Amino acid sequence: xxxxxxxxxxxxxxxxxxxxxxxxxxxxxxxxxxxxxxxxxxxxxxxxxxxxxxxxxxxxxxxxxxxxxxxxxxxxxxxxxxxxxxxxxxxxxxxxxxxxxxxxxxxxxxxxxxxxxxxxxxxxxxxxxxxxxxxxxxxxxxxxxxxxxxxxxxxxxxxxxxxxxxxxxxxxxxxxxxxxxxxxxxxx
Amino acid sequence: xxxxxxxxxxxxxxxxxxxxxxxxxxxxxxxxxxxxxxxxxxxxxxxxxxxxxxxxxxxxxxxxxxxxxxxxxxxxxxxxxxxxxxxxxxxxxxxxxxxxxxxxxxxxxxxxxxxxxxxxxxxxxxxxxxxxxxxxxxxxxxxxxxxxxxxxxxxxxxxxxxxxxxxxxxxxxxxxxxxxxxxxxxxx
Numbered sequence: 001x002x003x004x005x006x007x008x009x010x011x012x013x014x015x016x017x018x019x020x021x022x023x024x025x026x027x028x029x030x031x032x033x034x035x036x037x038x039x040x041x042x043x044x045x046x047x048x049x050x051x052x053x054x055x056x057x058x059x060x061x062x063x064x065x066x067x068x069x070x071x072x073x074x075x076x077x078x079x080x081x082x083x084x085x086x087x088x089x090x091x092x093x094x095x096x097x098x099x100x101x102x103x104x105x106x107x108x109x110x111x112x113x114x115x116x117x118x119x120x121x122x123x124x125x126x127x128x129x130x131x132x133x134x135x136x137x138x139x140x141x142x143x144x145x146x147x148x149x150x151x152x153x154x155x156x157x158x159x160x161x162x163x164x165x166x167x168x169x170x171x172x173x174x175x176x177x178x179x180x181x182x183x184x185x186x187x188x
Numbered sequence: 189x190x191x192x193x194x195x196x197x198x199x200x201x202x203x204x205x206x207x208x209x210x211x212x213x214x215x216x217x218x219x220x221x222x223x224x225x226x227x228x229x230x231x232x233x234x235x236x237x238x239x240x241x242x243x244x245x246x247x248x249x250x251x252x253x254x255x256x257x258x259x260x261x262x263x264x265x266x267x268x269x270x271x272x273x274x275x276x277x278x279x280x281x282x283x284x285x286x287x288x289x290x291x292x293x294x295x296x297x298x299x300x301x302x303x304x305x306x307x308x309x310x311x312x313x314x315x316x317x318x319x320x321x322x323x324x325x326x327x328x329x330x331x332x333x334x335x336x337x338x339x340x341x342x343x344x345x346x347x348x349x350x351x352x353x354x355x356x357x358x359x360x361x362x363x364x365x366x367x368x369x370x371x372x373x374x375x376x
């Protein structure tokens with residue numbers, strides 16, 4: 001069975017995107033060599049990326065641009081070429097390269113996908129998807145890079161969670177740029 | 189000049205209190221011996237505690253109770269006996285032991301207090317106070333214990349922040365119970 005992970009950059013106050021989807025704060029400190037190696041290592045693995053509609057539209061509007069290739073060339077190449085899935089009942093089509101549009105019931109579709117052959121799956125952003133799949137017990141790992149900023153408002157990963165989610169910390173790593181990588185497992 | 193710090197238990201999604209002020213998740217894992225020593229060490233220092241009205245009422249309704257003495261005896265004794273200040277224009281009186289009620293302009297009052305002789309000051313919870321004093325550049329250190337839970341909703345520390353706050357990570361410490369202590373300095 002394939003694993004399903006959620007990976008995100010978040011602020012100290014728990015947002016993965018500011019108002020209007022701003023994520024510029026997540027690129028600060030990207031010139032830290034050790035952190036760069038960590039990011040490149042993450043991008044080197046094979047994985048299928050999962051999105052909700054809002055995050056999909058944000059990412060599809062950013063990663064194919066010249067600005068993205070300049071700010072984060074390795075990640076941009078990976079994002080544009082890799083396998084992607086967007087879950088939406090309203091989107092007419094998914095035109096970003098190598099993206100599959102899935103319209104069915106979220107939890108049912110993800111259960112099927114976990115049983116298929118293929119690389120591990122990673123949800124980026126997509127707060128409402130994370131909250132629903134977390135509640136359904138379908139997410140195996142939660143990985144977060146906590147950035148040394150606070151925004152005061154934005155989108156949270158767990159909005160709409162029907163009950164408290166308890167996790168087990170399995171790894172932490174601090175970088176000189178002030179970012180911290182944390183990895184949690186779901187508690188069965 | 190006295191330092192002003194903000195110390196908080198927060199969830200992975202950035203809340204210092206759940207709906208209805210629930211903080212029971214913050215007491216989980218308190219049987220970890222190394223973590224207990226850390227908590228006792230924090231409580232052993234002399235400091236003046238600062239609160240907004242909402243957090244004050246929550247704390248004043250909890251720490252003097254037998255449940256608090258049982259769950260966290262050392263902290264409870266410290267909370268009840270220590271010097272405390274509550275900022276409120278609406279509160280009629282502050283009856284919790286050793287508490288001063290301050291009604292004046294928040295930033296002005298805190299500037300005066302920082303110039304006075306005395307122990308360092310620590311804001312607990314009190315999201316709107318933290319956001320206002322952060323925006324005024326009056327908080328020196330932000331200390332957080334990140335708990336391995338997500339709530340989906342609750343009160344955030346930085347609600348109402350007028351602009352992004354960038355911080356510098358100066359310390360991190362991971363405990364076996366899955367909690368992480370992070371300490372940040374304001375960037376001048």
